[in-house]
Amino acid sequence: MKKEKKTLYATVAVDEGVNYREIADMMSEIGFKMNHSSARNYVLRVMKKFADAIVDSWDLEVPDHKIEKIVKSPKFQQAICDILQTLESESHAGSGRRK
Helix, strand or coil, rough: CCCCCCCCCCCCCCCEEEHHHHHHHHHHHCCCCHHHHHHHHHHHHHHHHHHHHHHHCCCCCCCHHHHHHCCCCCCCCCCCCHHHHHHHHHHHHHHHCCC
16 A cells, blocks of 8 residues: 655745745746746755754754754744744834944
C-alpha cells in the first residue's frame, strides 16, 4: 500500500492569504517577471537565511537536511511572518515618538 505524501504550503497573510501565483503576478506587474515556482524559490531562500541566522545566534548544531525541512514548514514560515509584522508595527508605532 502506497502512502500518500501531503505537502503543505504556507500563505503570507495580513487579512487574506497570498499564494505563490499571486506573488508572482504582483512581482510581474511591477516589472520583475516571475512565475509561481520562482516566487516559491525566493521565499524558501529567504526563509533559509532566517533559519540559518537563528541557528547561528543560538549556537545550535542542526544538520542541513533538518534546516531544509524546517524552512519548508508552514508553521515556521508563519512564525517568521508574524515576527516581521510585529517588528513593522512596533517600528511604525515608535516612529512618532521623540528621542
